[in-house]
Amino acid sequence: MxxxxxxxxxxxxxxxxxxxxxxxxxxxxxxxxxxxxxxxxxxxxxxxxxxxxxxxxxxxxxxDKIISPGFVDTHRHGWQTAMKTLSPNTTLPDYLGRYAGDMPALVYSAEDVYIGQLAGLLEALNAGVTTTLDHAHSIWCKERTNAGFQASVDSGARVYWCHAFSHRDAYSLADQIANFKELAKSNSASSLTTVGAAYDLWVTSSPEDVEAVISVIKELKIPVLTTHHLGGPWSIDNSPELLHRLGILDTETAVVFSHSMAITPAGANLLRSTNQFISITPESEMHYGHSHPNAHLIQEQGSLGVDTFFTFSSDLITQARIWLQRTRSRVYDQVLVDWKVPKNNPMSVNQAFLMATRQGGLALRRPDLGVIRVGAKADLVVFNGRSPGMLGWLDPVAAVILHANVGDIDHVIVDGKFQKRDGKLTYDNYAAVVDRFLASVERLQKAAVERPAPVLEGRFWGGCEYGHATEVNISRGSGTGYGEQFIGK
Incomplete structure (x- = not known):
């Protein structure tokens, strides 16, 4: 022009x-x-x-600044922000028993859901995440459901807020679907928040309930559906093969499979043929032991996410950096096992950058997100190239992926509007958000600390037995140096 x-x-x-x-x-x-x-x-x-x-x-x-496309996070649970630092050493069974599912429903109010979601999305914006796919599983009643949705609207971020249908005695699936329809039909086309769907009970629900969820997704032409897929010993086998048999994979709806650590060659080929994506959450998956042995083989249908970010880094730069080095290490091992020295680097910083940006847009079937080109959405991040950690850069992609941190971000623009400028969020009266959030944190964390830890015996969700991981040693004195968790007031 x-x-x-x-x-x-x-x-x-x-x-x-x-x-x-x-x-x-x-x-x-x-x-x-x-x-x-x-x-x-x-x-x-x-x-x-x-x-x-x-x-x-x-x-x-x-x-001296670097202008980057905004980062696209394809898997996050924003409402859980208030639990920060409570689970640094947790396992997945412990997390599911204490911080997800039914337990939070006993203590979270609509205000807690709202302010946790809002504070989390502002944290993400501060880190340059301009688009978030939020797997919203705080669907315990109409009021708390609507609170999470409204916080997404109020945040100024671009959010795919995916309502997670579940089974609740006090909030039936029929009631959930009725409220979901209200939200979807009231959702303005000009809003930065888009109503999507999430569902994890494809195997454990009755055929009637599964069909009811599928029907409302098709009826309302919901643009995005997401589901947790683990497989292997984790049992949560919401695979591409299963969703293809149910007739929802090869449709206009974008389907994002979170984690997919046990994806099969058949599942990978289904993703390619139907143009659906997985969301890799490197920090989360390494923390919980998901392993992810095959995701580097399907990266053309892969994107990046944060997951439960009350424990993990809320920025996509960290996730891209971890995934880049994790993938390099895994592929290098295949050469080293034969006592050979690798002569090439198997993954580039450009590929890691695209995983955190364009691939996320493609996962949502939004080629106008996560890229800088004429006609794309003006979702942008501006890095300060004169900051101490980036000083001396020549390759801007390498500077972002290998050296940048959240503190290096000067500006964040979403839909053409500054959401962060000169290093500070532009959200009106952010100090009031902080005060409301900290009041919620104090009550919720007290309840979480007082809650007994789950007893892990028998089998995980009726599947594989529990195993014991060796506790590594970091101390030459008595004990291993594992230490206590410092959560007392």
Missing amino acids: STAPSGSVLLSRGTIIAFNEETEAIEVVRNGSLLISGDRIAGIYDAARPDNLPSDIEIVDCT
Whole structure:
């Protein structure tokens, strides 16, 4: 474009990590400028200031800065934010018994759900996550359900809020579906929050309940459906094969399988043929022992997520960095086992960057998200290239993936609007959000600390037996140095 409409913004003199749709590759524009018009990227220029700009355009100086597409998180549970630091050494069975499922329903109010979701999404925005797929399993009653949805709307983030249907004696599936229809039909097309669906009970529910969930998804043409898929000893086998048999995989609805650590070759081929995606949550999966032996073989249908981010890093930079090095290590081992020295690096920083950006957009069937190109949504992150940790960079992609942290982010723009500017969130009266959140935290954490830990005996969810992991040693004195958890007041 040679001209810009009134009210536009020009990010000037920055290094732009753009994307070429024809070559499907990253392209870098140095000392260039990016024009935002409304909610879209209207122009990318190799000049610091293109000609014929209107006099009232806002010019933001990005000298020595890196302009990146916004990061796309395809698996998160935002309502759980208040439980931060309570489960640093937890196992998945312990987490499910204390922090998910029925236990939180006994103590969480609608206010707790609302302010936890809002604070979590603002935390994500601060970290450059402009789009979040939220697996909302705080569906305990109509009031708490609606609170999580409203917090997503109020956050200013781009959110796919996926209502998780479940079985509750006090809140029937029929009531859940009725409220879900109300939310979906009231959801404005101009809203940054989109109503999606989540369901994990494909195997354990009655055929009638499964059909009811499928019917409402098809009836309302819900754009995104997500489900937890583990398999192996974890038993949660909501596989691509199963959902394909149910007739919902090869449809207009994007289906995101979270984790998929035991995906099979047949499941991987189904993802390719139906263009569906998995969400890899590296930090979470390494923490809980999901292993993920095969995901590097299906990365063209893979994206990245954070998961239960009251325990894990809420930014996608960390997840991309962990996944990059985890994948490198796994593939290197295949060479080293034969006593050979690897002569090439099996995964690049460009690939890791795309996993955290464009791949997430594709998982949601939104090719206009997670990329910088003309016509894409103006969801952008601007890094300060003069920060201590990034000083001296030459390759902007390597700088972001290997050296950047949340503190290096100057600006975050969603749908053409600044949600973080000059290093600070722009949310109105953020201090009041903090106060409300901390009041909720105090009550919820007290209840969680007082709750007895689950007794892990017998078998996990009726499947495999529990096993004991060796406790490693970090101390030369008595004991291993494992230590206590410091949660007392």
